[in-house]
Amino acid sequence: MSLLPSEDRPTPVPLADVSVDDEFWNGRLATNRETTIEHQYDRLGERCLPNFRRVRDGETGGFRGMCFEDSDAYKWLEAASYVLANRDDPDLKERVDELVDLIAAAQDENGYLNTYHQLEFDEERWTNVRNLHELYCAGHLIEAAVAHYRATGERSLLTVATEFADHVDRVFGTGEGELDAAPGHEEIELALVKLHRATDEERYLELARYFVDARGTTGRFEWETDHAEELPGDEEWHTGSEYDPTYYQTHAPVRAQETVEGHAVRAMYLFCGAADVAGETDDEGLLDALVGLWRNMTERRTYVTGGIGSTADGERFTEDYDLPNRTAYAETCAAVGSVFWNRRLFRLTGEGRFYDVLERALYNGALAGTSLDGTAFFYENPLESLGHHHRKGWFACACCPPNLARLLASLGEYVYATTDGGVYVNLYVGSETEVTVAGETVSVTQRTDYPWEGSVDLEIGVDSPVEAALHLRVPEWCADARLSVNGERVEGEADDGYRTLDRTWHDGDSVELSLNLPVRRMMAHPDLPDDAGRLALQRGPLVYCVEETDVDVPPSRLRMDSEDSLDARWDEDLLDGVVALEGETRVAGTEGWDGRLYREWEEHREEKRVTAVPYYGWDNREEGRMAVWLPTR
């Protein structure tokens, strides 16, 4: 593992510079923009905005919602800002402006801003760092502010954010009279690095590094636990949960952690912040620790869908190879968090394996979080269902839909990255971008039917010939990638998950990448008990599942064979258009089972036609059973 020298590190091409026009994504991004984000805005009016208004109007009491309710406004602002980065939308802009004004008006003169405390426990700020999410909300405010600033060029919300960050900087630290503590729910770390990048203010980076290093070292949470009764707020927030350091990733300093533990979303956000700090401070040791954690996560604690955090009890990681399917928690937010973290690890290393994990989480564990019509959402993403797990309109703890919304709204900035001398193409998404490479403007136009088809056409536009490296990601699942330039077969250089074409580009040069997309029958590590003897279907980045509605029997009756030949077939009427997998297989017969639950082994198989659909699309039709891992015998 090596941290690239900072001058060699790829920088994501910003959202505003990428225009997505893609068969797979267009509809989803429109639904996200027109339905989900609008729905999210409507919900703000119920609890979140009234809180800000009360603070603005100098009232006290009457707080509504969860203690981190403010973050709903910030996440919406962030998503809305991503939308505004790429398009004019006066109506949306007006609502954004109004909300920014409201937030600014609710800010304390000293920079503090948290309506839960301001309305209910104003005298007791920063006394329950473990549970009360003040820094978490601050982080989301900062993320929203940076997104707003980048989209609009306006500093209104950025100023709110810097004033709050300056306040946090004054309150926290190891100095005399400062509070020496890391946040209970991480988020501020990665946000402060964003703020540092947006403002060039070193203090924010220092503060981010402080929070990363303070984790698991200050003893603050033990102190708060011992003094729970004296702390403000709802008693349940203090005494309702025992202090389990592992849950908070405070069981050890981050650099000494070897396994991913505790609340999965918190872990992801921490590791994002730590990666950002490692990059900005050239801290190779910290990156090494993170890559060790990443290996533990991806090699032992991740569902084939990219979902993480296998138990609902604490929404957390459990132990190696403990990945039950029916009770999988695999929170949508955690998959989104994995996307965030993996993108940062790529940025520090230029290695494709991080995008492999990112892509798996994006197309499966995260995308499943929303219904096709953008109005219903999964918080938990099991890999097997007895027919009772369905998306809901909203949640009391409404973290997941807005988290997915901001990811989708910013999809464009996951596609390309640049170095001084080259361009990375990381996701195959129809799009256009204009970047500067070797001091020259280079445009890239990408056309593809990915993930349904593996063919990707790129057209290069330059004013005059440019010497540059084009790095095309070859996903780990692709054993057979072919490349041609202007119709002529080339090999390129294969390294770290990329094929690199390092050459002089002329205007109009075309590159064709052809990724072979066979139907793959996947198996799990022998030490993973729940998938033993079962196979999962994958094609390209998509993991498939079998829904009862397509096979008319519980999917667990299937008895697949690793030799079963399934055909990939485009069906434009199925789930808004998907490539379904279809073929002949077998099911366990039910003959002779009358009145019996167990009997002596006897193989009785019946021929059965099976249809598998992308996992992201399940539970969009009739209710029924579903399984990703299918029995083989």
Next chain:
Amino acid sequence: MSLLPSEDRPTPVPLADVSVDDEFWNGRLATNRETTIEHQYDRLGERCLPNFRRVRDGETGGFRGMCFEDSDAYKWLEAASYVLANRDDPDLKERVDELVDLIAAAQDENGYLNTYHQLEFDEERWTNVRNLHELYCAGHLIEAAVAHYRATGERSLLTVATEFADHVDRVFGTGEGELDAAPGHEEIELALVKLHRATDEERYLELARYFVDARGTTGRFEWETDHAEELPGDEEWHTGSEYDPTYYQTHAPVRAQETVEGHAVRAMYLFCGAADVAGETDDEGLLDALVGLWRNMTERRTYVTGGIGSTADGERFTEDYDLPNRTAYAETCAAVGSVFWNRRLFRLTGEGRFYDVLERALYNGALAGTSLDGTAFFYENPLESLGHHHRKGWFACACCPPNLARLLASLGEYVYATTDGGVYVNLYVGSETEVTVAGETVSVTQRTDYPWEGSVDLEIGVDSPVEAALHLRVPEWCADARLSVNGERVEGEADDGYRTLDRTWHDGDSVELSLNLPVRRMMAHPDLPDDAGRLALQRGPLVYCVEETDVDVPPSRLRMDSEDSLDARWDEDLLDGVVALEGETRVAGTEGWDGRLYREWEEHREEKRVTAVPYYGWDNREEGRMAVWLPTR
């Protein structure tokens, strides 16, 4: 399904008339008597006895333990009485006498007895029938009293019980000023029938029938739920749990229930009481309903170990075919309850299928509840473990160890039953009994190495030749049973799970039953997702499991074959002596998995010697993983 005419129904041969002397059971019964029951007695001193003493001494307040703490004393008395039924034990008898005196001294003049209420909420008796277990404790008192009376002939505790029952009879019912309600936790129903049988008092049977029929019809629990704040006691007992009728089996009248629902122990106790009522009142319709419930339970909601109630959330039944292995709750008490219920169904029908289920629960799901040394106990009995599930010394809610203890202490009365003209041999347990058949005294001496071997020798003793039917149970798992009388092969008549020899018996006649005990590879119904593609090993009544300590790999790595030939081998050093199953099979290889959690299907098998041990004996050695259902591919 037909309810036998009462004169044809088999009556269990009472405990006092059966002397067990059996290779498999002797040690276990001794451990139960000398260790578990003694341990249980010591625990009474911590919370239970002080409560009774405080009431006796006229004190108030200071109650210790759960609201049903009294039942611990009753269950101990019941188990101790079973011990005294078969043996002289002056020390035990003295402690029993002391405890009976203490209980009698704590009883209210009006017959009421419940130390939780008497100490803490004396003015509010019978106001929270849903949650406060007064009738449940009354039921256990009655069971103890009947056992005590039968064992000692003394009426001291029986009088306490009848006075309490008379009080209950005055309080509950549909009459003017009576409380029209069935108990939240069933138990009183079956107890009242026992009391009826012991005293010939019809009122107790009437009251039992009332409680069975009142269930799901009176609306009392809804009323209590609506008036929760006004009810006495710890607030959590009233408002902490929502009223879910299914949990309490009050979702419908018993006769209208078609699926086994809710808290599994409560369901078993209810169905026990209902079966008793059906028998005593010749209520064929009620029996039909129970057999329908039994079919639902045994055909769709029972683990291969006989365990029931698949989720910890409510300790309850869930839905058809929902039998996860790792998270199986399968409470020891519920398996014990299934033993109780099945014995009653046998008693009404004379059908062997009920003893088949009883035997499965007894030798597996129930027996696993105690460690070999009788000092540690399972409350939950999963069929798969990642290595973290271990027996504990005791429980805050200490229902399971005493429940298993009273079952084991009364094992003798599960072996034989008689009708006017015959004898049933229901369990193969080395023992002697003397019964009256056709007006003549008949002795039966049974010798066997069951369940390790399938050979059973019976010797008949009579003063003069007797014409009688000998019904020998042929378990459902036995496809090949051979029978001979005095060395001569006979067939007997096969019916309802028995081979019957109806003949004139002479003194010294010997009968040999030979049950073939092959190693059986079991499979589960195709609609049971968790066992798909897996097999379980069974030999005779014993279900086997694989423990990591025997195979040095996680059992989920095994890839069994239905053709694998496993040998049954007696090992006297293993788990206090067991027949282990041994043979060659395969495990999934771990080669090529470095750094990967999923990969394309590729069968890589390594030869592996496997040892399987009886499920009841797991977790008595080194900690490790365990599985009952083994992957086949």
